[in-house]
Amino acid sequence: MTVVETTLPEDGSQEKHVARHSLTTRLNHWLIAASVIALILSSFLPILGIKFAWVTIHWVTGLAFTASIVFHTVYALLYQDWRTMWIRAAEFKDVIASMAGRLEMLKVPPGKYWLMQKVYHHVITLFGIIVIITGILMMYRIDSSFWDRDPYFLSAEIWGIVYVLHGFASLCFVPMLMMHIYFAIRPEKLFYTRSMIKGWITKDEYLSHHDPKVWVLDQESDPEEQKE
């Protein structure tokens, strides 16, 4: 559930705002975004020939990414409605219409998230889980102030598989990030980007892009306390 804020916007317009993302969700999103960009840069720049001491930056950022994802998972399960991310089989008839962003062509009306937004979330979740698990295992191969390295923790064959999985999922993050930024700056999607900064979309944007019967608004309480 999300709320329609009872206050009018600061710009003096009469349009009401629909809260889409709480401050916690937005901060968490931008922390994940910053850590993913730092992880991609710290891993691929040295491969492309830009040499620097990347290992410490990479694993520390990796831990920040892991903590952000754990927080997101717990927060989503406790304070958000996980069903907003659920994909029904019937929705896959709408892949093309969803890509085109045409509400009138959809056979299954969209709730808070459109089909392709949910697909993106689930695909990036899969790659995220892979890089986190393999990344934590790979920390056994480096020394730090907190632990000593143990490269024999796994056999050479298993280490090879761990490195392949980590590398493959990391490579997949590159086009996924490119697509995410592309959609974030497309003119017709800019209001979603604004909602990830300011937290709200307008009532018009809500009605023209979402089915109010599926994404049901709660007219009253505080957005920060509501299940999104």
Added chain:
Amino acid sequence: MEFLRYSRDAWGQTVLEGMSWDLFWYFVGAGGAFILLHMVYMRLVNQKKGHE
């Protein structure tokens, strides 16, 4: 094009090292191709919308 990297250990055995980093630009290209196709598709969709 190599998909995987291999090396030899102290006993001369072949050891799997990870993904080949030559693939990096293919993944960048895949992302770029998707974006380009989507831009063309959206242009066509918007043109069609304009005619309706």
